[in-house]
Amino acid sequence: MTQRTVNPQLKRLTDESGPSYDAVARAVKAVALESSQRLGTNKSTVHHWTLGAVPDGPTPGYLAEALSRHLGRRITRSDLGLGSPLDAEDESIGLTLDFDPIETLTAIGSADVNRRRFLAASAFSVAASVVPLESVREAAARTRTVRGGALAGHADVAAVRDMVQLFMDMDEKHGGQHGRAAFTQYLITDVRELCRARFSSEGARAEALSVASAAAHLCGWKAYDSGEQGLAQRYYMQSLGLARESGIPGQDGFVMRTMAQQAMKLRRPEHCLALAGTGWERARGRVDSQVEALFAVTHAHALARSGRHRAALADVDRAHAWLAAGAAAGDEVPFWALVWGPPAATVHSRTAKVFEALGDRGNSARSYAAAAANRPRTTYARIVALDLMAQAEQEARQGGIEQACATWDRAITAMAGVKSARTLKAVRSLRGDLRPYRTRGVRVAAELDERARVFLTHHR
Numbered sequence: 001m002t003q004r005t006v007n008p009q010l011k012r013l014t015d016e017s018g019p020s021y022d023a024v025a026r027a028v029k030a031v032a033l034e035s036s037q038r039l040g041t042n043k044s045t046v047h048h049w050t051l052g053a054v055p056d057g058p059t060p061g062y063l064a065e066a067l068s069r070h071l072g073r074r075i076t077r078s079d080l081g082l083g084s085p086l087d088a089e090d091e092s093i094g095l096t097l098d099f100d101p102i103e104t105l106t107a108i109g110s111a112d113v114n115r116r117r118f119l120a121a122s123a124f125s126v127a128a129s130v131v132p133l134e135s136v137r138e139a140a141a142r143t144r145t146v147r148g149g150a151l152a153g154h155a156d157v158a159a160v161r162d163m164v165q166l167f168m169d170m171d172e173k174h175g176g177q178h179g180r181a182a183f184t185q186y187l188i189t190d191v192r193e194l195c196r197a198r199f200s201s202e203g204a205r206a207e208a209l210s211v212a213s214a215a216a217h218l219c220g221w222k223a224y225d226s227g228e229q230g231l232a233q234r235y236y237m238q239s240l241g242l243a244r245e246s247g248i249p250g251q252d253g254f255v256m257r258t259m260a261q262q263a264m265k266l267r268r269p270e271h272c273l274a275l276a277g278t279g280w281e282r283a284r285g286r287v288d289s290q291v292e293a294l295f296a297v298t299h300a301h302a303l304a305r306s307g308r309h310r311a312a313l314a315d316v317d318r319a320h321a322w323l324a325a326g327a328a329a330g331d332e333v334p335f336w337a338l339v340w341g342p343p344a345a346t347v348h349s350r351t352a353k354v355f356e357a358l359g360d361r362g363n364s365a366r367s368y369a370a371a372a373a374n375r376p377r378t379t380y381a382r383i384v385a386l387d388l389m390a391q392a393e394q395e396a397r398q399g400g401i402e403q404a405c406a407t408w409d410r411a412i413t414a415m416a417g418v419k420s421a422r423t424l425k426a427v428r429s430l431r432g433d434l435r436p437y438r439t440r441g442v443r444v445a446a447e448l449d450e451r452a453r454v455f456l457t458h459h460r
Helices: 008-017 021-034 043-050 059-071 085-092 101-113 127-135 154-174 180-195 202-225 229-246 251-265 272-283 289-305 309-329 343-357 361-373 381-397 401-414 421-439 443-458
Strands: none
Touching: 008 021, 008 043, 008 059, 021 043, 021 059, 101 180, 101 202, 101 229, 127 229, 127 251, 127 272, 154 180, 154 202, 154 381, 180 202, 202 229, 202 251, 229 251, 251 272, 251 289, 272 289, 289 309, 289 343, 309 343, 343 361, 343 381, 361 381, 381 401, 381 421, 401 421, 401 443, 421 443
16 A cells, blocks of 8 residues: 545545444455455555555455445545546446447457456446446447448358357356457457448348347456456446347347346345346347246346245246247257357256255255256366356255265366366365365365365466
């Protein structure tokens, strides 16, 4: 921290927030942890900030977000007396739908490729998560059309779609960090160039914007897989803008569904149910049955997290009925809805999370097992491994430690060659779960812990 004169703006806002400096410090650390940043902030640190000490690195952004959540309105670094106009521009980039999403993505992607820390370590914004709901009422087109660009038709769009699909497949097989910089560079060059073309038809333009939305969504997913939640949120926001402008039925709702899932993962209940519900409304009756099942099961998860258990189980039943009907009819699932593999696997995996939220560990474990079984392991290595990890955790909590260890062992095997912050986090969590059993001298737990230790050593 650097020192300067007393900061009256920060003191006024921390006093307005009501809680003690200790509570502010805990809130700042919690926001930072969402982006995989561990801070040593305490009440003395906060007190020194009010006296003029300047937080280092991305900490001012975490402080602003912590106070925003507590006060219920957006607080910026400038409001805290901790930012310049340039900081304010960096802080807000990508968190609105007010500007051309292609230009915004170019700025975000360029910063991402160059690993600019202000963006990689940015906080997830609860205030920004309401923007997609507001934008439903403001569907004005903002993507700029360039008349002087090259002429692009369906074949040109198909070439870019094939490349996006290739990276989607690589992401699932090898993890989000594999090819990340290369794909982000592709987004801000080739995808951008396609969207700036003159199109042979309105249909070609719609397809191009749809593909660009899927590309931005994948960049967001790669950031999410790296634990960079604020950056992921910014990519998702621009993906939503492109999907909405494309007019492709259901794709904008699918992005809202992803945003709801991100917020649930971060245990931020604000707007989750509204995002899941509005996303579903955007798709209802406009997509095939298997795709609608994806919306229904995410809505079920949001309901379960909101304590509405009976309604959650009803939506789970709807999701599985639509899944069966779509499979029987031979529905063709659009490529943007195949981000996490076959719909059946995704529905089972999200169903497992519903049962987990309801405290039904037996059904949760069985649903995670069904999810893993419905994905080809060599193609979807990362998510199969994570489903198995979650299955084992539910088995262990039911007291079946030997069965859990066998499942955990399969999960670690599935992780071979995967570069993902989430898989590493899952293995670290596994070692914590095994500690009580190691202490009691359970042999299978000790053997598995050693394998996990070696795995982490080789994957730092």
